[in-house]
Amino acid sequence: MQTSQKILIVRLSAIGDVVHSLPVLHALKTAFPCCQVGWAVEDRAADILINNPLVDKVHVLPKSRWKKRGYSLKNLAEFWGVVTEIRKEKYDIAIDLQELFKSGLVSFLSGAKRRIAHRGAREFADIFANEKLPAHDNFDPEKLIIRRYLEPAEYLGAKADEIVFSLPPSSEETVKKVDFMLSSLVYGKEIAVFAPATIWPSKHWKEEYWAELLNRLSDRYNVVFIGTEKDNALINRITSLAGNANYFNFAGKTTILELIELFNRTKFVVAPDTGPAHIANATQKPAVIMIFGSTGVRRTPPIGEKHSGLSAELLCQPCFRRICPRKDAFMECMENVTPDMVLDCAE
Structure with missing residues (x-):
């Protein structure tokens, strides 16, 4: 992987899972200091990423507002607005850490040429990926979930020996x-x-x-x-x-x-x-x-x-x-x- 490439992480929810995904930032930024990392996330967990020193761009999907409205064309228009914002960034790589249909769709619509997920992902999310890591049991009780999230970073050439979290500083x-x-x-x-x-x-x-x-x-x-x-x-x-x-x-x-x-x-x-x-x-x-x-x-x-x-x-x-x-x-x-x-x- 070229060190200056732009990477999109797609982990939309939930709060605990977004926190578990944070060590991916440290792994990528340590291995590729010049890379730019964006993150697509739903609004409830967005504050973990906004002003996070290792995140260059945060794309927020306002799910709470959409849920209150119910099914509506306005929700669809806002969703496409976020997708358009993501596509303007011209990401080279999209990593689907959530591996559900919704996250796979965001990864696919991002326009990234390389889209990474595990083979056999839930809800057939791997159909949106064109680079597939070996299948795994997402609910393996003996495997630390953070290690699973770090696998795409390792696939790209990063070392994941350390588990380091990054949070935004207090204003x-x-x-x-x-x-x-x-x-x-x-x-x-x-x-x-x-x-x-x-x-x-x-x-x-x-x-x-x-x-x-x-x-x-x-x-x-x-x-x-x-x-x-x-x-x-x-x-x-x-x-x-x-x-x-x-x-x-x-x-x-x-x-x-x-x-x-x-x-x-x-x-x-x-x-x-x-x-x-x-x-x-x-x-x-x-x-x-x-x-x-x-x-x-x-x-x-x-x-x-x-x-x-x-x-x-x-x-x-x-x-x-x-x-x-x-x-x-x-x-x-x-x-x-x-x-x-x-x-x-x-x-």
Whole structure:
């Protein structure tokens, strides 16, 4: 590959998966310092890439707006507008890291002469590629997913010995906003962040366990809950179970950039396998303690020696199902990871 070529990465979603794809930037920029890298991404994860020092151009697909509208010609027109923007960049290579039909289509429409994906990709996405890497099991529980994302970079000639994340630096405005939010915390206590909510019910840790953990940590730490506005119902149930324990609720009050700055000031983060946990891991500042149920502890663990991935290691794990097929009891895989196990990692 010529060192000055332009490369488009197509990884549209989700937040955690975009974070897992970030080491590709370091691999490409280290091997080919003069290359220019663009990234096509949906709006929910765009802040991870905008102003990222290793990304030269970000092409944002406003999926949230499209979803609110439903099917409409205006959505199609906006989609084609993003495609036109991408085509104007005249990319030489498009790498489809997501390998779904939608990402393959964006790769194909980019106009790049070389389009790279794995053979046998999901949803027949490899039909859009003209350079195909050997087939693989995307849900191999023993293979680190980041290694799979690095394979196209290695194919192009980059070395992928290191896993290095790149995030945008905090602006002065972001620092001031987080300063203001943290001004209500107890001075002198370190921060412990809880991120209890996920989209998959099969990733949910027991609410009683979250409450017990809150009770056992709130005297020594400023315990901060994070999430979206709709996660407040879950957080309210947890804090009600905890009784009079002290806590701070930032759910629905932080952007991705503000979360990055918050994590830079945090002692440790407790979360299931979800986007905020992977953002925290990418900062390499707090210790990240991740609780695994339906997903694989060796496939998407936090990276680094000070981090921990906790799993019950049952025979049915990982099942990669959004909803546990067991109807008679709470998920055993999550029930068998106890607050004591989390505390051992935190302290």
